[in-house]
Amino acid sequence: MTETLHPVYLDCDTGIDDALALGHLLASPRADLVGVGTVHGNIDAAGAAENTLRLLALAGRQDVPVAVGAGTPLAGGFSGGAVAVHGADGIGGVRASLPDAVASPGPEDTGDAVDLLIRLSHEYAGELQILAIGPLTNLAHALVRDPTLVDRIAGVTVMGGAALVPGNARPAAEANIWHDPEAAQATVAASWPVTLVPLDTTMEHTLDETYRRRLAEAASPYARACGEMLDVYLNFYETVVLGRRAAALHDPLAAAIMLGEVALLDAPRVHVEVDCTDGPSRGSTVCDLRSQRKAPGDVPGATVRVVLETAPGYVDLLTELLESL
Amino acid sequence: MTETLHPVYLDCDTGIDDALALGHLLASPRADLVGVGTVHGNIDAAGAAENTLRLLALAGRQDVPVAVGAGTPLAGGFSGGAVAVHGADGIGGVRASLPDAVASPGPEDTGDAVDLLIRLSHEYAGELQILAIGPLTNLAHALVRDPTLVDRIAGVTVMGGAALVPGNARPAAEANIWHDPEAAQATVAASWPVTLVPLDTTMEHTLDETYRRRLAEAASPYARACGEMLDVYLNFYETVVLGRRAAALHDPLAAAIMLGEVALLDAPRVHVEVDCTDGPSRGSTVCDLRSQRKAPGDVPGATVRVVLETAPGYVDLLTELLESL
Numbered sequence: 001m002t003e004t005l006h007p008v009y010l011d012c013d014t015g016i017d018d019a020l021a022l023g024h025l026l027a028s029p030r031a032d033l034v035g036v037g038t039v040h041g042n043i044d045a046a047g048a049a050e051n052t053l054r055l056l057a058l059a060g061r062q063d064v065p066v067a068v069g070a071g072t073p074l075a076g077g078f079s080g081g082a083v084a085v086h087g088a089d090g091i092g093g094v095r096a097s098l099p100d101a102v103a104s105p106g107p108e109d110t111g112d113a114v115d116l117l118i119r120l121s122h123e124y125a126g127e128l129q130i131l132a133i134g135p136l137t138n139l140a141h142a143l144v145r146d147p148t149l150v151d152r153i154a155g156v157t158v159m160g161g162a163a164l165v166p167g168n169a170r171p172a173a174e175a176n177i178w179h180d181p182e183a184a185q186a187t188v189a190a191s192w193p194v195t196l197v198p199l200d201t202t203m204e205h206t207l208d209e210t211y212r213r214r215l216a217e218a219a220s221p222y223a224r225a226c227g228e229m230l231d232v233y234l235n236f237y238e239t240v241v242l243g244r245r246a247a248a249l250h251d252p253l254a255a256a257i258m259l260g261e262v263a264l265l266d267a268p269r270v271h272v273e274v275d276c277t278d279g280p281s282r283g284s285t286v287c288d289l290r291s292q293r294k295a296p297g298d299v300p301g302a303t304v305r306v307v308l309e310t311a312p313g314y315v316d317l318l319t320e321l322l323e324s325l
Numbered sequence: 326m327t328e329t330l331h332p333v334y335l336d337c338d339t340g341i342d343d344a345l346a347l348g349h350l351l352a353s354p355r356a357d358l359v360g361v362g363t364v365h366g367n368i369d370a371a372g373a374a375e376n377t378l379r380l381l382a383l384a385g386r387q388d389v390p391v392a393v394g395a396g397t398p399l400a401g402g403f404s405g406g407a408v409a410v411h412g413a414d415g416i417g418g419v420r421a422s423l424p425d426a427v428a429s430p431g432p433e434d435t436g437d438a439v440d441l442l443i444r445l446s447h448e449y450a451g452e453l454q455i456l457a458i459g460p461l462t463n464l465a466h467a468l469v470r471d472p473t474l475v476d477r478i479a480g481v482t483v484m485g486g487a488a489l490v491p492g493n494a495r496p497a498a499e500a501n502i503w504h505d506p507e508a509a510q511a512t513v514a515a516s517w518p519v520t521l522v523p524l525d526t527t528m529e530h531t532l533d534e535t536y537r538r539r540l541a542e543a544a545s546p547y548a549r550a551c552g553e554m555l556d557v558y559l560n561f562y563e564t565v566v567l568g569r570r571a572a573a574l575h576d577p578l579a580a581a582i583m584l585g586e587v588a589l590l591d592a593p594r595v596h597v598e599v600d601c602t603d604g605p606s607r608g609s610t611v612c613d614l615r616s617q618r619k620a621p622g623d624v625p626g627a628t629v630r631v632v633l634e635t636a637p638g639y640v641d642l643l644t645e646l647l648e649s650l
Binding site for chain 2: 164165166167168171172203240241242243271273274275276277278279280281284286287288289290292293294295
């Protein structure tokens with residue numbers, strides 16, 4: 001079987017599960033990672049770039065350009081990062097043990113993330129896939145800087161939101177959207193095809209201690225680094241989120257969905273609006289799923305596909321991909 | 326088995342499913358219906374009182390006091406009613422065929438619904454159950470008019486809201502809450518025990534054409550009237566909501582839950598805030614269910630029980646109760 005090779009721009013706030021998603025993209029035969037932009041979120045944007053560059057070095061992929069993007073959301077300042085979830089360095093304390101990033105293409109060489117994205121959209125016009133696994137600030141800036149961008153993008157896959165499940169950052173808001181609702185609204189309102197990968201499905205794909213140990217003991221240095229950093233992530237999920245030693249594969253699942261490597265069981269295109277008020281629903285993804293009661297499936301004119309349910313088993317694919325690096 | 330007899334104040338916007346709830350309360354051995362207040366919603370408040378008085382006359386229960394309550398929400402004006410759902414008279418066109426309401430205690434005799442509720446709260450202090458199956462405007466007014474009210478109420482059961490399912494009036498908002506979010510927020514924020522019966526569970530309890538016919542052919546005049554008016558309700562559900570001839574038992578299910586006649590399978594006490602912004606989530610019930618992932622059950626300090634799942638089979642109980650009238 002010949003698989004389509006997708007040129008991918010990754011927008012991320014690296015992040016433990018971002019590191020897993022990066023690994024998935026590097027290992028998958030369906031992905032050609034052509035650039036990475038970083039953004040505030042799990043850590044500051046510069047720290048996310050530092051993490052990304054070191055992880056790319058670990059995988060021997062210093063050829064991938066990395067650019068620092070927005071350090072703050074469209075409204076307000078940097079949240080301070082998710083230290084309790086991802087550790088102070090964003091990747092569970094393993095940064096210092098990773099290869100130095102000096103030899104890699106730094107932000108100075110590539111311009112900021114928005115420039116990189118726009119440049120890549122010309123280079124891979126009509127083919128470029130955007131995978132956004134942090135707050136959507138860079139995408140919102142790019143839409144303003146070049147409104148023709150939407151016409152050159154094949155698709156935008158966003159890890160974010162919560163449709164029919166509780167949020168995580170707030171009762172009704174998932175963290176990536178919560179950290180820049182205005183940017184998220186600009187992203188879902190733009191006339192490009194968006195696939196939203198919300199907590200509804202990401203919380204159903206978990207990685208437990210058995211898989212973590214398997215990664216920690218792998219031959220692949222990238223897999224071993226993931227296994228090590230996942231210790232911090234699983235600690236958080238055990239004590240705060242799930243009460244058991246298993247963590248959700250938010251960001252890497254979005255990578256797999258973008259590449260068509262996980263079957264979608266329920267993923268209608270519906271109208272979506274992000275709550276940008278200052279009320280109790282700020283940052284929630286208001287998905288109009290009322291019609292699904294009568295006629296499940298796509299709503300005419302809607303451009304946002306909301307992935308509500310996917311086939312199980314992704315953790316095995318992810319683990320194998322990371323082991324292959 | 327000795328069953329507890331609960332004195333009940335019913336607040337309603339009668340309404341086809343309100344008529345079913347009224348019938349449930351009149352027939353149940355656990356309920357002592359001591360007063361009814363009406364409110365804008367499915368129909369105007371005066372029309373709701375007219376419907377209620379006629380239905381009480383049909384059941385031979387002209388002894389139950391009925392008072393007209395708020396005609397408009399706390400903010401804004403009367404919505405115009407839900408003619409497409411309930412018909413122009415609110416009860417599927419059967420009003421004219423019901424007994425005249427002249428002989429019943431009218432609004433003139435009992436004061437408005439808020440006065441009636443406050444009077445009953447003294448008469449049945451510590452025992453009175455409030456069943457609210459319309460917008461919560463009367464309850465909000467009562468809380469302002471007499472802040473000590475909360476101390477004399479045994480419980481408030483509200484049909485309203487949507488926790489982890491789509492809304493009906495709006496993508497994230499259920500109709501009763503949508504029609505007066507500010508009143509709903511006042512109700513859930515007050516220091517009385519509230520049980521919220523949202524679409525999560527009411528949409529799972531439906532009545533189909535077979536049951537409707539059984540009611541339409543019953544010996545009980547009340548059941549027959551319900552069977553007749555349900556024709557309109559099922560038409561709406563078939564064409565707009567479900568695509569099949571079955572309608573949700575929203576209001577009567579709330580009556581059954583209040584009386585302990587339906588088993589609660591998942592109904593944690595959690596923090597709830599009603600969205601009162603003018604954004605896309607206005608009228609949504611923001612239930613903080615994040616903790617349920619780790620530790621299902623009540624959250625310390627929370628006063629609102631959100632009924633997410635109930636045992637099946639309620640339609641049989643309701644049908645039998647209506648047939649017994």
